[in-house]
Amino acid sequence: MKWHGTRRPAGVLLALTAASGLLLSGCSGEDGGTGATSSDHGRTQDVPRPAPDGPGRYEGGEREGERGSREVAPEPDHLSTFALDVDTASYGYTRHTLAEGRLPDPSTVRPEEFVNSFRQDYPRPDGDGFTVTVDGARTDEEDWSLVRVGLATRAAEPDDDRPPAALTFVVDISGSMAEPGRLDLAREALGTMTDRLRDDDSVALVTFSDEAETVLPMTLLGGRRDTVHEAVDSLEPTDSTNLGAGVETGYRTAVEGLREGATNRVVLVSDALANTGETEAETILERISGSRREHGITLFGVGVGSDYGDALMEQLADEGDGHTVYVSDEADAREVFCEELPRNIDLTARDAKAQVAFDPETVAEFRLVGYDNRRVADEDFRDDRVDGGEVGPGHTVTALYAVRTRPGAEGHLATATVRYLDPDSRTPHEETGDLETGRLVDSVWEARRGLTVTATAAYFADALRSPGRRGSALPGAPDLGELSERAESLAGRTEDADVRELAEAIRTAGRLDRSAPAR
Numbered sequence: 001m002k003w004h005g006t007r008r009p010a011g012v013l014l015a016l017t018a019a020s021g022l023l024l025s026g027c028s029g030e031d032g033g034t035g036a037t038s039s040d041h042g043r044t045q046d047v048p049r050p051a052p053d054g055p056g057r058y059e060g061g062e063r064e065g066e067r068g069s070r071e072v073a074p075e076p077d078h079l080s081t082f083a084l085d086v087d088t089a090s091y092g093y094t095r096h097t098l099a100e101g102r103l104p105d106p107s108t109v110r111p112e113e114f115v116n117s118f119r120q121d122y123p124r125p126d127g128d129g130f131t132v133t134v135d136g137a138r139t140d141e142e143d144w145s146l147v148r149v150g151l152a153t154r155a156a157e158p159d160d161d162r163p164p165a166a167l168t169f170v171v172d173i174s175g176s177m178a179e180p181g182r183l184d185l186a187r188e189a190l191g192t193m194t195d196r197l198r199d200d201d202s203v204a205l206v207t208f209s210d211e212a213e214t215v216l217p218m219t220l221l222g223g224r225r226d227t228v229h230e231a232v233d234s235l236e237p238t239d240s241t242n243l244g245a246g247v248e249t250g251y252r253t254a255v256e257g258l259r260e261g262a263t264n265r266v267v268l269v270s271d272a273l274a275n276t277g278e279t280e281a282e283t284i285l286e287r288i289s290g291s292r293r294e295h296g297i298t299l300f301g302v303g304v305g306s307d308y309g310d311a312l313m314e315q316l317a318d319e320g321d322g323h324t325v326y327v328s329d330e331a332d333a334r335e336v337f338c339e340e341l342p343r344n345i346d347l348t349a350r351d352a353k354a355q356v357a358f359d360p361e362t363v364a365e366f367r368l369v370g371y372d373n374r375r376v377a378d379e380d381f382r383d384d385r386v387d388g389g390e391v392g393p394g395h396t397v398t399a400l401y402a403v404r405t406r407p408g409a410e411g412h413l414a415t416a417t418v419r420y421l422d423p424d425s426r427t428p429h430e431e432t433g434d435l436e437t438g439r440l441v442d443s444v445w446e447a448r449r450g451l452t453v454t455a456t457a458a459y460f461a462d463a464l465r466s467p468g469r470r471g472s473a474l475p476g477a478p479d480l481g482e483l484s485e486r487a488e489s490l491a492g493r494t495e496d497a498d499v500r501e502l503a504e505a506i507r508t509a510g511r512l513d514r515s516a517p518a519r
Contacts, residue, residue, distance in 0.1 A: 078360050079378040082371045084151070084352040084389035084397055084418070087317065089303050091117040091457075092326030093310055094464065095501065098508045099328075100306060106465035108310045112370030112399070114461040118498055120396045120450045122152035128348045129153075132433030134416050136403070137441035137451055139476025143364075145440050146455050146474075147401040149356060149416045149433070153348045156394035165197065165345045166218060166259040168204040170250035172270035174241035175209070181328065182304045183237050186269045189333035190232045196338050197221055202262075204253050205231045208246030209239035210276050218257020243270060244278030244287070247316070251288040254297050263345045264295060268316065269302045272309030285319040296423075298322040298347070298390055302336060318373065321350075321390045349420035351388035354399065355381045356416045362409040362437055369400040369458050369474065384421060384428055391420070400458050402475050405437060413437050444476070445486060449494050453502070456487050460506050480510035 090113035097104045122133045136147035156162075169190060177183040194203065199222030205215045216231040250266050258264055278284050285292075292299075299320025301313045304327050317324040325340070327333045353376055358366050368375075380386040391397065405413070417432045441447040444455040460483060462474045478486060487503035 078358045078363070079355055079381075080358070080366065080368050080401070081353065081355040081376045081378045081381050082368065082399070083374045083376055083387065084349075084354060084391055084420075085112060085318070085371065085374050086116060086323045086389070086391060086395055086397060087113050087314060087325075088117045089113060089301070089310065089313065089324040089326040091461075092328060092332065093303065093308055095505050096306070096326065096328040098505050098512065101512065103509065103512050104464060109461050109465040110314075110370055110372070111458050111461035111465075112374075114457040115370070115398050115400055115454050116396075118450075118453050118457060118502075120150055120152070120398060120454075122150040122396055122450075124152045125154050127154060128422065129429055130349070130352075130418050130420070130431045132416050132418055132431050134414060134433040134435040135439065135441075135447075135451055136413075136435060137444040137447040137455070139444055139474075141475040143404050143407060144475035145403050145405065146444055146451075146458070146476075147366075147403045147414060147435065148451055148454055149354070149399040149401070150450075151354070151397040151418055153391055153395050154393050156392075157346065159198065159342065162263075162346050164200040164202070164259065164262040165342070166202045166204075166254070166257060166262045166264045167341075168206060168218070168250050168254040168257065168264075168266045170206045170208065170246050170266060170268045170270075171235060172241060172243070172246065172268075172272075173207045173209050173235055173237050174239060174273075175237055176241065176271055176273055176305065176307070178237035179305060181306075182271060183235060185304060185327060185330065185333045186302075187232055187235055188330065189327075189337035190269075191229055192334065193337040193342065194221070194225055194228045194232065196342060199223075202257065202259065203228050204257050206246060206250045206253050207235060208242055208249065209237075210242050212242065212245040212249035214249060214253045217253065218259075240276040241270075241274050242277040243272065243274035243312070244284040246270070247284050248287050251292065251297065255295055258295055258297075263347065264297045265300055265322070265345070266297055266320070267300045267302065267341070268313075269304065270309075270313070271305035271307060272301075272303060272313040272316075273305075273307060274309065274312060282315070282319070285316065289319075292320060296321075296350075300341065301325070302327055304328075314373075321387070323390075346393055347390055347423040348393050349391045350423050350426070351384060351386075352391050352418060352420035353381055353386070353388040354397075354416065354418045356399075356401065356414055358403070358414045359412045362405055362411055362413050364404045364406050366401050366403045369402060369462070371399070381417075381419060382428075384426075388420070398454055400454055404475075410437050413440075449490075449496075452490060453494075453496075453499055456483065456490060456506075457502060459483055460487075460502070460509070464509060480506060480513055484510050 090110040094104045123131045125131050130151045133150040136145050138145045202218050202220045204218040254266050299322035301317040301324035303313050413435045415434050419430045459477050484506045487506045491500040491503040
């Protein structure tokens with residue numbers, strides 16, 4: 001993974017402060033921190049501002065334990081740009097794997113999905129749009145800090161106030177779904193969700209194994225719930241997994257049942273272990289990209305099972321303008337299908353991208369933690385033809401940076417900007433937030449709850465994907481033993497059930513890591 005440096009040309013500061021900044025994604029909300037927040041929510045940018053001239057880039061060597069990522073940015077390299085992402089499946093799947101007594105495959109560990117699995121209480125805008133919060137804290141490694149960029153949308157509307165939903169469920173009924181915790185969970189959760197949706201919502205059901213079938217065309221729930229329940233109860237596992245046929249048939253069914261003025265979404269429930277027909281995400285999505293773009297149908301991926309095609313499901317969700325979650329038990333299924341999905345049916349932003357501009361007068365080098373496959377070329381930040389991420393109400397997004405400041409540097413550190421399109425009019429808007437070096441807290445372990453939880457989750461993810469899991473690529477990282485103690489203390493201090501689960505996962509990983517054979 002590449003580290004990016006900045007150097008100081010004369011007169012660059014004025015251009016830089018006119019530049020843009022960042023942000024990123026998650027679910028729910030709960031911690032403001034001490035950073036600056038944006039104002040002027042929903043400000044329209046009629047004329048795109050040009051990218052500022054700035055310093056060039058130097059390529060630092062890879063630190064031990066880092067995996068290579070995409071080339072991030074052409075010059076100037078004081079900018080970091082990426083598409084927003086609200087996936088959380090990687091963290092859920094990691095917890096499930098650890099509970100089974102196994103360390104996760106490092107390739108399935110995505111730090112941004114760990115970070116975005118925890119509630120933050122960033123300030124929220126009154127209407128559509130975002131707030132942008134930027135804060136940070138120093139680490140135990142000299143001159144290195146962790147800088148957090150937080151984005152929040154408005155709170156979710158009461159259920160009666162949201163637009164109606166047209167949901168096409170594409171359910172994997174292949175033989176592998178017979179394992180407990182897969183199709184059985186899906187049947188139960190879909191049945192409960194059917195009772196909770198409104199009468200003006202509609203549901204379609206597609207199943208796939210070696211072939212795909214539309215079991216139920218788009219059906220308005222008012223007076224037809226028994227019909228939907230019968231279709232859900234009939235689901236039984238059989239044969240192999242032709243995921244490509246399932247997705248293609250699902251989108252065709254969604255287009256046939258398209259409802260104007262409703263939120264049209266495909267919900268894919270699968271272990272994503274494609275073994276028949278098309279098995280590559282790019283090939284699968286080539287078949288449905290036209291309908292997806294033309295009709296604005298987003299994809300919500302729900303992963304299940306101990307053996308889970310994590311990478312394929314993530315690619316499908318990214319290409320399908322949606323996001324992924326992982327369901328491991330009844331509580332997860334109930335939360336996803338009965339609370340999260342109905343609550344966040346609406347969209348508040350399309351093609352949302354974030355850009356952070358680091359000040360070369362104060363910043364020597366920086367690295368975005370995670371988002372390896374969500375990077376966007378800096379010059380494409382204001383090109384609204386370039387795909388971004390879709391975000392709904394009630395969401396928060398968090399991005400974390402490792403930043404090395406120049407010794408003794410004081411003043412402006414970074415500006416973060418989020419750009420998005422109105423989901424109906426496609427009008428572009430931007431919001432920004434700033435951070436000064438003087439607002440950096442002295443220690444990540446003494447910061448407010450949200451920032452400390454973010455740092456703990458990021459350190460955990462980075463340790464899990466380091467070779468041998470003996471160290472971390474992040475500055476100031478404790479080993480798993482010390483991190484476990486830090487997390488236990490944080491859980492006791494916050495009395496937060498989610499933080500308690502994080503502490504338990506770290507403790508389990510430390511125990512499994514010690515028992516793993518030396519490499």
